[in-house]
Every structure is written in C-alpha cells, then in structure tokens.
Amino acid sequence: MKESKRKAKAVVVGGSIAGISCAHALIAAGWDVVVLEKTRSPPTSCATGAGLGLDPLSQKLIDSWIKQPHMLQLNTLPLTIDQNQAIDGGQKTSWVLARDENFNYRAAYWADLHSLLYKALPLGVVWWGHMFLSFSVSDDKTCVKAKSKVLQRGEIIDIVADLLIAADGCLSSICQTFFPDHKLRYSGYCAWRGVLDFSDNEKSETILGLKKAFPDLGRCLYFNIGSGTHIALYELLNKRINWICYVNQPEPVLKGNSVTMKVSSEMIEQMHESAEKIWLPELVKLIRETNQPFMNVIYDSEPLEQIVWDNVVLVGDAAHPTTPHGLRSTNMSILDAAVLGKCLEKQRVENTSIALQEYQSIRLPVTSKQVLFSRRLGCIKQGLVLPHHQPFDPITASEEDCEELQQRTMPFFFDIPSVLL
Template sequence: MTDKKRSKAIIVGGSIAGVSCARTLISAGWDVVVLEKSYAPPTGSPTGAGLGLDPSSQHLIHTWTNQPQLLHNSTLPLTIDQNQATDSEKKVSWTLTRDDEYNFRAAYWADLHGIVYKDLPSEIFFWGHLFLSFSISSDKKSVKVKAKNRQTEDTIEMVGDLLVAADGCLSVFRLSFLPELKLRYSGYCAWRGILDFSGNENSDTIIGIRKAYPELGKCLYFELGSGTHAVIYELPQKKLNWVWYINQPEPQLKGKSVTMKVSNDMIQKMHQEAEKTWGPALVKVIQETFKPFVNVIYDIDPLKRLVWDNVVLVGDAAHPTTPHGLRSTNMSLLDAAVLGGCLDKWGVDRLESALEEYQSIRLPVVSKQVLHSRRMGRIKQGLDLEDRQPFDPRTASSKECEELQQKNMPFFAADVPFFAG
C-alpha cells in the first residue's frame, strides 16, 4: 500500500456490517473510525439473536482472523435444510422437502460480532456516540460528520474521504437520499425466543423436542402449518432458537425499532394459539421460553443505487430483507468484502470508480435476494402471489414443495460474485 495515498473512512454503525467494513477497509490501507450509539460492543448471547452463516461468509471470516478455529468452536453445523408440515388437528408432521448438503453454521449474533471485532484497534471505535448529521463538500471530495457523545453531551466533528452508512434497516442515510422510500410491511410478525436448557438436558421438554426433531444440532427445521410457519434450530451453549410467523395487520410501532414490547397477556394468548397450531413438543419449548418478543417483519423494494457521491450504503441500510433466506448477516459480510476489495483495487484517487464497481457487483445480487426472500416468506405464510395459488402444505405437490428450499436463493452457492466481470 506504500504507493497509494492513505485515506480516511467514517463508518456509522458498529454492528456486524460496520465492524466487517472496518476490517476490510483497514486491510485495503484505509484509516477508519467507527461511530456507534451503543456504549460498548455486545457481550454474551442476547435472546433471539440466532443466525445462519453460509459457506461464503464462513470462508470470509476464516480469512479475516488468524484464529480460524474460533468460528468452528462458537457455532454449530446446519448441514440439513428440512421443511415439514404439521396438521394442527391431528398433531402429526410429515416431511415436505429436505436438503442434506446445506453447509451453513448456526451462531449467536453477539458471538459472530466478537469474532469479527476481535483484534481491531480499539482506538478506531467511538462507542456511545450518536450520529447527528453529515454534509458532503462542494467538490464531492470529502464528507463531514457530526456526532454527540452520549455521556458528556459534547458534539464532535470528523472529516473523511468516505462515509460508510452501516446504520441498519431504519437508516437515516437512506432516508436522507430517498425520503419517499418507506419500509414495506410483509403482512406478518414473528414471535421469537431462545430456550436455555443448560442443566435441563434430560427434562421432559428437551427429551420431547429431540424426539420430535431428532436432528437438532445439525438441522434447520421449518415447520409449516395452514397460513403460518415456524423455525427451530439449536445454537451453541445448550440453547434452542425458535421463530413463529403470524399473519396480521401491521402493528403501530413506537420509537425507532422493529421490535414490539409485549405484555404478559399477549404472551399468554400466544401460548394458547401455539397449542392450537403446533405439536406438543414445540409448544412446550415456546411456553418455557423466558421473555419471548415480537419482531415486525419488513423489507424494502430493491434500491436503484447504493452510492451517492462519497457515501455508500452497506448491510441492512442498503437492503432490508425478510429473514426467510437467512440473508441479512450474510449480505452484510459480503458487502464489506466487496467494498474493501474495490477500494483496495482503485485507491483513494479513484474512489468514484471503486464505489461504482462495488455498486455494480452488489446491487444485482442483493436485489434478487431480497425479492426471493420476500417470495419465500409469502409462500410459507400461505399468502397470495401473482403467479401461483397460496401454498397449502396439506395439498402441495412435490414441485411446489421444491420452492421451499433455501438452495433456490439466487447466488446461493459459489456463484456469488466478489469481483466485476
């Protein structure tokens, strides 16, 4: 990098997208600062924060750390993608489709964040700093960012060559460039939770769930009912992650979050509905989960661009997506890898070319993945689609069931592009 001018990037957002970009931009020879409103990096394993890492993301993380065993030791294999149906009256299940070559790994969000964050210079992170505003210079060569220290209330200013917007699905940067573009409600919400069964490995609940789902620990189970579906898989440290999607009108959210506060009455009603919908083993897991919560499921119509002058969107700021293709974290990691590669290739003197190439590589991929994930969600929820009747697991043909498989996701395997051409 000695023949290239060193340049500075300001990354707003210290989530996985932000810290991944910090890592790849530093590797490309850039000076980096990261602004994050949270007071410290996440620790432990927050409830409801399970995710699946695809092979491309696993490979990237192995190349980013000098301790590749960290990922293996902190994840569990997801080698099977299985969709099955439940008859809510008879409480019996049957397999709709199965893929034994899935090759994902199950992780906690906080654990993955820790692996990517590990060994990055501590001085580049401004924890507890709330983004306030930004401005692009008249010559489009620099960007100024203002942020407030949440502890001291002091305002700071930073100037950089590039601003990386990694501020999530409610991105203020996307809103500033596209004020008319709104999040699109999917038509359903998700109850989520994690059951910690450490110390209770031989309880009736765990014996029952392992009997009903015998390949927990290596299988991603999708359970489909009539107009609803659920997901269950095992996470490290003796925990089960479950999600249950329910069709309903869009709730009114308060504050800047897609997570709803739930009351004890709401939880009790949810437990009663679970008894009507799912088999007893899954019902027990749901009922014994401490503090389940609700996510309102949104995505956004694919953007026509990801770059404005020297501001670039990455992660959920660039492509909010429904969770059915396990894309959100994987897309964020790929965004960071491609952005870092393009900046390394072109250098600061050709920043415009670097950002254009990033956009040309990632935009077609994430656009197709967002739309496919949307379609998968609507199929599994039994919602209307223009080209087919609502999916009914009781009557679906084998061809219709094939659409449920994760491997149908565009750019699912090794064909995901990292470079132009």
C-alpha cells in the same frame, strides 16, 4: 525524497455486524476506519438476541478477518441439513416436504458472532457512545464530514474522511437523506422469537421430547409449516434452542426507532394459546418454557435504484432491508463489506467513486433479486396470496412446489463475486 502515499479514511455509521464487517474489510484494504456506534459499550449479551445462519462464503470471509479460523468453528454449530416439513397440530402429525442434506451453513448466536468480530479489530476502531447526527459532502466531492454527539459528555464533534459508510440498519437516516419518500414495506406478519437455554436441564421432558420429534437438532435447520404460519427451529452452541414463529396479523404500531416490539404478559399468553391450536406438543412446550420471548415486526423494502453517491455508500440493511426467510440479512451484510473492501483496494483514494460504482454494479443486482425472493418465500410459507400463485397448501403441494421451499433455490445462492476470487 519520495512522498508517502496518503492513507485513506472511512467513517462507518453503525457498530452492528454490518459495520464491524466493513471495518475488517477496509482495514484489510489499507484504509483507516472509525466506526460510530451510539450504544455506550460493547454488547456482553443480547436481551433480544437471536440465532442466524452463516453461509460457506461468509464463514470463509470471517475466517480471513479474525485470523483464527478455529474460533468461528468453536463458536458455532453446523447446519448441514435444510428441512421443510408440514405440521398438522390437530392430528399431531408431521411429514417432510423437502430435505437438503448438503446445506453447509453454521448456526451462530448474534452476540457471539458480534463479539468474535469486534475483538478481532484493533483497539480504538469502534467509538462507543457516539451518536451519528448528520453528514455533509465537500463542494469538490473529495471528502465527507460526519457530525456526531459524544453521549458521555454531550459534546458535538466532526470527523472528516474520504468515505462515509451507512451501516445504520433498515431505518437508516443516511438512506432517508437520499430517498426521503422511501418506506419500509410491511410483510403482513410478525415474528415471535426466543432462545431457550437448556444447559442446566438437558434431560428435561421438554428437551427429550423435542429431540425425539426433531432428531437432527444440532445439525438441521427445521422449517415447520402449519396453516397460515411457520416456525424456524435450530440449535445454537452452549445448549440453546432458537425458534422463530411467524404470525399473520395487521401491522402493529411501532414506537421509537426499532422493529422490535415490547410485549406484555397478556400478549405472551395469547401467543401460547394460539400455539396450542397449531403446533405439536413438543413445540408448544418449547415456546412456553422460553423466558422473555419478543416480537419483531417483519419488513423489507422495494429494491433501491442506487446505493452509492460520490463518497457515500449504503451497506447491509441500510441498502437492502429483507425478510429473514432466505437467511440473507447477515450474509448479505458480510458480503457487502468484503466486496466494498476489495473494490476500494483496487483503486487509489482519488478514484473512490470508481470503486463505489464497481461495488454497486456487483451488489445491487444480486441483493435486489434476493430481497424479492425472500419476500416470495415468506409469502409461500405463510400461506399468503402471490400473483399467479395459489396459496401454498402442504397437503396438496406438488414435489415442485415443495422444492421451491429450499434455501438453495435463492438466486445467486452459489455465486462468489469475481472480485473476491
């Protein structure tokens, strides 16, 4: 009787979009997958939730995983225009710097996208309430053991697998075991952000004014550039406006394992007063009427020299923390997962290391350049000094300077890895 082929097994640390995407990609490749996530249940909402933009390749990959292509369309809005414009708050005027009408992204709310991906997984793949503690690789490098704490019972368990996938974010403990001296790099600015739900008040003065000032809301990603600051603005499904305002400031002191800061009512009022001096009245009203705005401290890191070791691999923000200006974080995570899945599908389980080396050779050069470009784009839009580059001034900027603001100038913007073709 012919011996059946053993099914390979992977443990994914982190149940955010990067980890859930890896589960989809590896299951499609024929692997068994367990996702360890310390939160105790699937998110039903996101207190610090925000919007994100999905590029055409990510849309295609998500469609292939959820098997219901119309669902992604129903849960997102089109972003067919990428527009950068200057705003003079003092004069209450604005003018277009660069406009791309062939953008072809879609706007998603984080919690909506996560729910869509999670519900498309088989039951039992994600182990909620399991806090990853540590891992060890066998002496012969054939397997890896992940140690996890079951939070409900306080029990410590071991999971033995062929592969450990670190999808545990920009503060990845797994990355730290390989690069103990590697630190995040503070960008020089923070992001105030929020989502205004106007479903119960579509005809308010604020919404009518906003849509008059930004007539392509609902299909346009607006970048509004002021003096030493900028705001990203776009609409989400179900009558919600997502905004992100970047503010140059010294690095704040973070508490705990998060780049999201708790903000006081005094901090919010200071932010409102600052907005009054810089932005158009329509933007100021949007900011003032948003409940529970929050602050993210913006970091990236110098590109890593490697992201695979024997049977351990980094994906998503664990592999390449990035600033948000190129809309790459979620898209890079989804593409990481898809490429990893295809590389593993081509190899037998005993050749996992070969698959991981191929994954690294495909993704590392791309993500490294995209991280550095996103950094540069953020500095330009924030009016920060760059080597061999004068601070960007929207009043004196040349046409070439303005073209550089567009998303499509991102390295590998149109690239599809051959392994996915």
